[in-house]
Amino acid sequence: MEENNQQTPQQVNQPLQTPVENPVPVKLEEKPKKNSGLTVILSFTTIIATLIAGFFYFQNTQLRTELQKNLPKPEATQINEDIKNTFLYENSDLGFSLELPNSWKDKYQTTNIYFDNSQDISAVNFEYLPIDKESSNYKIFSIERMILEDWDIEIQITSRPHISEEKKILSSGEYVFYYTISLDNPYLDEDANIYQDMSSSIKSIIDSIKLIDIDGVEEIPSITTAELEQGWYWGSSTQKKEGTPVDWVFCGNENQNDKWQEPNLECEI
Numbered sequence: 653m654e655e656n657n658q659q660t661p662q663q664v665n666q667p668l669q670t671p672v673e674n675p676v677p678v679k680l681e682e683k684p685k686k687n688s689g690l691t692v693i694l695s696f697t698t699i700i701a702t703l704i705a706g707f708f709y710f711q712n713t714q715l716r717t718e719l720q721k722n723l724p725k726p727e728a729t730q731i732n733e734d735i736k737n738t739f740l741y742e743n744s745d746l747g748f749s750l751e752l753p754n755s756w757k758d759k760y761q762t763t764n765i766y767f768d769n770s771q772d773i774s775a776v777n778f779e780y781l782p783i784d785k786e787s788s789n790y791k792i793f794s795i796e797r798m799i800l801e802d803w804d805i806e807i808q809i810t811s812r813p814h815i816s817e818e819k820k821i822l823s824s825g826e827y828v829f830y831y832t833i834s835l836d837n838p839y840l841d842e843d844a845n846i847y848q849d850m851s852s853s854i855k856s857i858i859d860s861i862k863l864i865d866i867d868g869v870e871e872i873p874s875i876t877t878a879e880l881e882q883g884w885y886w887g888s889s890t891q892k893k894e895g896t897p898v899d900w901v902f903c904g905n906e907n908q909n910d911k912w913q914e915p916n917l918e919c920e921i
Contacts, residue, residue, distance in 0.1 A: 742864065745773045746797050748829060751860035753853050759846065761789065765796075774798070780850060782843045792847070793833045793854050795821075795861070803828040821861055822873045831858055860886065884913035 738751035745764065752760075760778055767774035775796035779789040798806070800823060807817065819830040833854060839847050863873050872887075875895040879885040887893065888910045889902050896912055903919035904910025913919070 738860070743776055743795075744864065746776060746795065746829075747824070747827075747864055748795065749862050749864050750795075750857055752857060753850075756850060756853070759850065760792070765794070780839075780843075780847050782839060783846070784839075784843055787839060787843060790838050790847070791834050792850055793831055793857075795829060795831055797827045797829050800826060800828055803830075821858060822863065822876060824863055824873065829861070829863075862891075883917055884911050886911050 737754045739754060739757070740749060741752050741762075742749040743762075759781055761781055763777045763779060764773045765775040765777060766772065775794050777791045777794045779791050781789060803820075803823075819832065821829045821831055823829065831854075833851070837844055837847055837851075872891050872893055875885065875893040879893075880897075885893065886909075888904065891910075892902070892912055897914075899915050900912050901915050901919075902910070903913055903917075
């Protein structure tokens with residue numbers, strides 16, 4: 653009897669393995685691709701817009717600068733400066749007074765003009781006295797007086813340029829006062845410069861004219877259209893003109909710079 657030499661295979665215990673979960677794959681974030689073409693276009697557009705804005709800003713700045721250079725000084729301020737350096741001229745024959753610049757002293761003379769060779773004075777010329785004594789005196793401007801009825805007729809029929817409503821200064825109950833100026837400068841060198849400087853003062857002189865009677869008592873005229881438009885006129889507290897708006901106020905210290913003006917204007921004393 654043969655021995656059963658076959659061996660029963662031994663069971664080998666394998667170590668237990670803990671099941672491992674499959675790792676979740678990490679998805680890397682992809683960076684978006686840059687659109688280089690779009691970036692270039694946006695940059696170019698921004699540059700163009702900046703240049704256009706800068707151009708218009710520069711143009712606007714230049715325009716404001718030019719406008720400020722060309723703006724005239726306020727009329728009231730300019731006249732106010734002139735009046736501070738003036739002296740009084742009175743003509744009792746024609747019945748008016750006005751303010752002449754101090755710079756005119758010793759440089760002018762007045763000549764009365766008589767109506768049709770009569771004894772009635774119709775105008776007064778303000779004439780320049782030249783440094784060159786060989787030169788003649790020459791009119792700078794004149795103040796003329798005309799009977800109101802004659803003025804109305806002249807306005808209708810005359811072709812003379814100095815007879816116009818633009819030349820009219822003021823009127824009393826009987827007369828109209830108007831002015832004429834010389835249109836040329838007859839002098840040379842220094843005399844020409846002085847004559848031109850004196851002529852540049854005519855407007856402020858005309859604006860200062862006031863009526864007086866033959867006894868030197870001032871006759872107050874009515875307010876003019878020009879004074880209504882500018883919003884003020886020279887005058888003391890007792891010189892309020894007929895036709896002055898009721899809301900206008902007096903501004904001054906009873907001196908030559910006194911004036912009546914609109915209430916919204918600054919009172920510069």
